Amino acid sequence: MTNAIARNSELPKLKPIEMEGLILNQLADLGQKPTAEACGLDESTISRWKGKGGHLEQFCRFLDALGLQLAPPGAVLVRRDYLFAMETLAEMGMKAERMRPDPLGWD
Numbered sequence: 001m002t003n004a005i006a007r008n009s010e011l012p013k014l015k016p017i018e019m020e021g022l023i024l025n026q027l028a029d030l031g032q033k034p035t036a037e038a039c040g041l042d043e044s045t046i047s048r049w050k051g052k053g054g055h056l057e058q059f060c061r062f063l064d065a066l067g068l069q070l071a072p073p074g075a076v077l078v079r080r081d082y083l084f085a086m087e088t089l090a091e092m093g094m095k096a097e098r099m100r101p102d103p104l105g106w107d
Contacts, residue, residue, distance in 0.1 A: 016060040019070050023056060026073065 014022070027035055027046070036043040049055040063070070071077055 014069055016057070016064045019060040019063060020056055022070050022072055023060070024050065 027050075032046050033043050036046045039046075049059075
């Protein structure tokens with residue numbers, strides 16, 4: 001048995017329908033009118049984009065085709081090699097701690 005952390009080399013990837021849902025949820029939170037105003041658009045334009053087969057659905061497929069992903073607000077993005085380095089350091093620290101002959105002072 002090994003204590004190694006299993007690393008998935010596949011990046012998690014949102015499907016276009018999931019990206020669309022993320023956008024629609026954020027739009028619902030922010031409000032259609034303020035969003036339209038911030039973009040210099042009419043609110044009806046945003047409504048048309050949201051409709052079935054509208055520009056939003058196409059845009060999400062466009063992002064997917066380019067290999068781009070959305071990140072929800074509050075997400076923290078780090079490079080994959082940085083994450084692997086942190087996992088390795090944590091694994092080494094835990095291994096050293098398990099090998100410690102005496103308990104820690106706070107036990």
